[in-house]
Amino acid sequence: MEQFMDFLMQRAAQQQAPAPQTQQQKAVIDKNYERVRKQGANVFQGTTDPADAEEWLRNTERVKKLEFLQFKQNDMLVAEYEVQFLVQAEAEEEVVEEV
8 A cells, every 4th residue: 555655656746746847848839829910819817707707718719810820731821621521512413403
């Protein structure tokens, strides 16, 4: 039983101490922070007014949506993939209706 308690104590100690961030990780975090700040994201100021909190949340969601739509994969924006998908889905619908 004592060995089991030692094991639990060791696991708890390991989980409480997160690994320190490297300089490279800090640089990436700073870069991402600056990017979303430029898109209009604000730091939550800890208000007790629900209207202020709702406004902050709406603004944050808008920024995240913009960021997502600007995401690229294989040289195409997510928004471009969406348009391509909708065009192809509409064409497939027409084929299915003809059958």
